[in-house]
């Protein structure tokens with residue numbers, strides 16, 4: 001039987017991309033498949049946690065025994081997450097949230113006419129930063145997907161968004177990041193430590209991320 005070291009914990013996981021509609025036919029999104037977040041949600045459930053998964057559009061089946069909340073846009077993901085923060089003890093934000101959305105959604109299909117079309121975008125809410133401001137004694141794990149200056153950019157997220165841990169994916173490497181079954185990551189801790197995780201399956205990486213989150217919860221409860 002799997003170690004029930006997360007029994008009593010209420011784990012909130014986000015996964016997948018968000019989808020920002022341009023008109024009834026088109027949208028802006030990204031390559032996230034949801035695999036990383038779903039692996040974390042399943043692993044947390046196996047270890048005894050009560051799990052809620054807030055998922056953007058993916059092709060994956062709802063995991064057994066997990067309340068799965070389906071959302072489309074970043075705004076919807078924000079609302080679904082914020083409703084559930086208070087009840088959570090561990091929050092893992094593996095979703096790839098669109099930073100921008102079209103400023104307005106056309107009600108009818110945009111017709112082809114001029115040679116160039118300018119799409120005006122506006123900023124989406126930063127869900128993770130908002131959760132960070134009300135963190136309390138919750139353990140908060142963020143992700144970072146970067147093509148350049150991985151550690152430096154991930155560290156900015158760790159401190160700027162008040163996180164306990166950042167899983168930094170070097171998406172420039174084969175076998176890491178979006179839409180594959182494996183990942184390569186660096187774990188950035190608050191005390192400055194950087195743990196390098198080699199190429200491994202996302203299920204295996206989920207186990208390591210949850211090991212660290214469980215450790216932080218125990219530390220928090222002691223201190």
Ligand code: PMT
Nearest residue numbers: 032033034035036093096097126127128143144145178179
């Ligand atoms: O889904 P897979 O195909 O398995 O791929 C996994 C993954 C690469 C998507 C995942 O492991 C990952 O890295 N997710 C975060 C990708 C990302 O959007 O990174 P970011 O650097 O833009 O965002 C940093 C963090 O802030 C993330 O935890 C993100 O959930 C959060 N965020 C970002 C923007 C925003 N408006 N709100 C947020 O909460």
